[in-house]
Amino acid sequence: MMKRRDVFLAALVLLSVWQIVAMLVNLPILPDPYKVFSVFVRELQNGLPNHFVFSLWRVSAGMTLSVLAAVPVGLAIGGSKAWNRIFSPLIYLLYPIPKVVFVPVVILFLGIGDMAKIAIMFLILFFQIAVLVRDQAAGLPPQLIQSLHSLGAGRRALFRFVYLPASLPAILTALRQSIGTAVAVLYITELSATKYGLGYYIYYNGSTLLDYPAMYAGVVAMSLLGLGLYFSVDWLEQKWCKWKFVT
Amino acid sequence: MIELKSVTFGYPHASPLFEDFSLTISRGEMWAVLGPSGCGKTTLLYLLAGLRQPGSGQLSIAGEILTRPRPRSGLILQDYGLLPWSTVQANVELGLRVRDFYGEDGKHTPVDFQPGNNVAYWLERLGIAEVADKFPSQISGGQRQRAAIARTLALEPDLLLMDEPFSSLDAITRGDLQNLTLNLCREQKLTLVMVTHAIEEAVGLGKKVLLLGRAPNQAARIFENPDVGQSGFRGSPASHELCDLLWREMHDETA
Numbered sequence: 401m402m403k404r405r406d407v408f409l410a411a412l413v414l415l416s417v418w419q420i421v422a423m424l425v426n427l428p429i430l431p432d433p434y435k436v437f438s439v440f441v442r443e444l445q446n447g448l449p450n451h452f453v454f455s456l457w458r459v460s461a462g463m464t465l466s467v468l469a470a471v472p473v474g475l476a477i478g479g480s481k482a483w484n485r486i487f488s489p490l491i492y493l494l495y496p497i498p499k500v501v502f503v504p505v506v507i508l509f510l511g512i513g514d515m516a517k518i519a520i521m522f523l524i525l526f527f528q529i530a531v532l533v534r535d536q537a538a539g540l541p542p543q544l545i546q547s548l549h550s551l552g553a554g555r556r557a558l559f560r561f562v563y564l565p566a567s568l569p570a571i572l573t574a575l576r577q578s579i580g581t582a583v584a585v586l587y588i589t590e591l592s593a594t595k596y597g598l599g600y601y602i603y604y605n606g607s608t609l610l611d612y613p614a615m616y617a618g619v620v621a622m623s624l625l626g627l628g629l630y631f632s633v634d635w636l637e638q639k640w641c642k643w644k645f646v647t
Numbered sequence: 648m649i650e651l652k653s654v655t656f657g658y659p660h661a662s663p664l665f666e667d668f669s670l671t672i673s674r675g676e677m678w679a680v681l682g683p684s685g686c687g688k689t690t691l692l693y694l695l696a697g698l699r700q701p702g703s704g705q706l707s708i709a710g711e712i713l714t715r716p717r718p719r720s721g722l723i724l725q726d727y728g729l730l731p732w733s734t735v736q737a738n739v740e741l742g743l744r745v746r747d748f749y750g751e752d753g754k755h756t757p758v759d760f761q762p763g764n765n766v767a768y769w770l771e772r773l774g775i776a777e778v779a780d781k782f783p784s785q786i787s788g789g790q791r792q793r794a795a796i797a798r799t800l801a802l803e804p805d806l807l808l809m810d811e812p813f814s815s816l817d818a819i820t821r822g823d824l825q826n827l828t829l830n831l832c833r834e835q836k837l838t839l840v841m842v843t844h845a846i847e848e849a850v851g852l853g854k855k856v857l858l859l860g861r862a863p864n865q866a867a868r869i870f871e872n873p874d875v876g877q878s879g880f881r882g883s884p885a886s887h888e889l890c891d892l893l894w895r896e897m898h899d900e901t902a
Contacts (some may be wrong), residue, residue, distance in 0.1 A: 550722035551742040
């Protein structure tokens with residue numbers, strides 16, 4: 401859990417480094433933070449929020465779908481030795497394949513709309529979340545399970561009262577770890593076949609218009625998107641996993 | 648109350664822990680199960696809890712053959728019994744919530760179970776009401792074990808199964824909780840089977856002490872301890888004598 405004050409200080413340090421490097425390099429391709437900030441403010445009235453919302457929708461949809469699909473799968477595999485034996489080798493084989501190479505295949509199948517972009521994020525995040533949740537569920541102390549069994553809990557109650565709450569921190573950790581990947585994949589998927597989204601905005605300003613300050617404004621917006629998602633996961637963790645923060 | 652008839656049990660790829668083992672425990676009796684590590688104490692408790700099934704023979708409780716955990720049996724373990732993500736109050740309520748989850752099906756919940764919230768009573772009775780809003784990591788080992796006992800008693804069991812419940816506690820807390828267990832068992836007319844590796848604990852709590860030895864256990868070796876619970880029994884010559892006897896028997900067994 402990151403303290404906001406620390407994040408603010410780190411941002412100050414990064415901005416200072418950026419300013420110094422920009423002064424040293426002194427080229428249009430690296431404008432200083434003040435220039436980027438003023439363009440960022442200008443672009444806020446010029447369509448940037450629209451691109452932000454498109455990206456936010458795609459990344460949120462991809463992450464939500466991944467959680468909804470991967471959590472039950474991870475819990476089911478982690479909570480059952482038989483299922484673990486059957487499905488873990490499958491995951492073992494599929495997990496290390498870099499899913500981003502399937503971008504052309506997914507576009508071929510799902511077309512060039514949002515569906516393909518969300519599906520690619522889903523493919524990548526699904527395995528990360530499922531594996532973490534599976535490991536968490538499989539690693540629960542057997543005594544805890546026995547003790548719940550003895551209170552009359554069958555399989556359904558065990559999932560409701562033990563496996564799901566025990567896996568919540570793992571789900572949130574998986575989400576936190578996935579945010580970086582999700583935003584990177586978002587950028588790649590938005591490079592083509594769309595006119596909306598921060599990925600398109602950055603690429604279009606940087607490569608076509610050569611408007612570097614606007615390009616950096618897009619990079620800042622994408623960073624804010626990632627940071628916002630990070631803070632959202634932190635907030636959820638504080639709300640749902642209070643026991644982790646008590647002393 | 649509990650009847651084991653010619654029970655044989657062993658884990659896969661290991662020699663049996665029990666072979667043709669028979670034992671009868673009457674209603675309201677307090678038993679301690681004693682023995683060296685690996686003799687099958689905890690396994691016996693898991694058999695009684697319905698968490699393991701005998702390979703052959705028959706195990707029945709209150710006239711019914713046991714094939715799964717029985718709603719009227721309460722199991723208390725040394726550790727890990729409480730959910731770390733739930734407060735003490737939520738942990739004590741857990742068994743009732745599980746029953747509520749299934750409804751009165753006779754399988755997970757006794758058919759004659761009267762749903763009523765006695766959680767506040769047990770929190771108070773066990774002296775943990777003031778830590779009801781705390782998480783298990785915030786309270787002492789003794790309080791955690793009290794919460795585990797409260798959670799079990801809230802389900803109104805008739806049989807209490809305890810697996811080395813006090814072994815990680817300091818001597819004073821252990822003594823307090825032993826006395827509390829004795830009083831609660833008498834007050835609630837509970838049958839108690841408690842596994843321990845500590846001879847003094849077995850003698851301090853068990854009206855009968857079952858001594859297990861090197862596997863496979865065949866004949867039940869039972870030591871009567873009729874004066875347990877009477878004032879002044881702890882530390883009396885009679886208790887010392889039984890402790891000595893059990894120590895010699897265990898020593899011979901492991902020598």
